[in-house]
Amino acid sequence: MYAFAQRADTTVVDEPLYAHYLSTSPARLYHPGADEVIASQENDWRKVVESVLFGSYDTPIVFFKSMTHHLVNLEWDFLPDLTNVLLTRDPYDMLPSYAQNVQQPTLRDTGYADHLRLLDYLDQRGQSPPVLVSERVLQHPSQILARLCHELGIPFDLAMLQWEPGPRPEDGVWAKYWYDSVHRSTGFQPYAPKTSPFPDHLKPLLAECQPYYARLVERALDTAPLA
Template sequence: MKDITRIYLWSGPRNISTALMYAFAQREDTKVFDEPLYAYYLSNTQAKEYHPGSEDILKSMENNGEKVIESMMKETSKPVLFFKNMTHHLLDLDREFMKDVVNVILIRNPEDMIPSFAKVIENPTINDIGYAQHSELIAYFKSNNIKPIVLDSTKLLQNPEKVLRAFCNKANIDFNKNMLQWNIGARPEDGVWAKYWYANVHKSTGFSKYKKKTEAFPEYLLPLLEECQPHYNKLLPYAIS
């Protein structure tokens, strides 16, 4: 199939990456893929010791990262292909393929993200949540003249249609209003880890209104917040608003 648009989302966990995947799944011209590099990441890090469902993930998915990239780049099932990825799942893979795809970095304020992640994985480090890897990716893009699209979850939730229209325009695809709502419940594309992470999106029928967290930030996570905030602050000015 000619003129395929391959959209590679690079997100951290506990963002709205799954909701964004669900939005793209509403398009008839699009096929979505849920974290194809997850097993590669687990097989090459200690994260397999503490990520819920890791055994099932490793058994059910390709563990070889190069083969996953090759498979993604050979996929031709629809005119638009949307690959939801976690930035930290890349590890040391060759990034040459990024020159031929639409790269999207999805960021979230660590004040909102870290407490949410810690409810599933109690003592996260910066390597678990992608902020430093976002900065590394931006540096790679700059050195290789790759122009990524940056999305901030707060801005997207505050005005989903406006931001998605701008996103689609930058990706050279038509905006589709179906992207703004979906049926409640799971999707067949969900990874086997969905039962541990996707409870909120399975209850949703569209992008939820942004609500600033009101509970106090956990004191034991403050050092991690201090590590992550500069990376977020550096990317925020590039985000679509």
């Protein structure tokens, strides 16, 4: 999201369906700042689709950062009319970080199964969305972003590689709970594997997530030269 926010031709919107998700699922009971999020956004997903996802903007490109697990209790028929990109992360790296805010996450919370559901849904409707693996983005940001832009049919902009530290106006009200590390960053930080022991209580969930992640990696963009 922060990379696309650096583009002069792009408007960025942060998680427009978060309030819908919280207001229609048990996640409201354990997500930090849930009531604040619900008060900050439109809760009706149909109104979000109409006025936000298909609203009017001053730029030719609009980037919506969303979470696959937010696509609950709604119809998906609007999704093929958007250009979709999937970003995934190794659950071995993701789960300990996520559990700092959600102490007992479930497979539903992680979104891995929903990533594949979404991928299959879009494939069946003639759209083959690019899949990004966060580790590769961190290791080769310019190459992966250049390939992504090529897939999307837009020019790559070197400005996407750097940003000023601190909060951004696009941030949702939940940024204070989730965005601490990105607020300290000025670009894509080199990938560093976790060295601390993996928490025992998350190992069953890790085992659930890994097969889904493995299938996503099979579709992920790599650093091969552009044709």
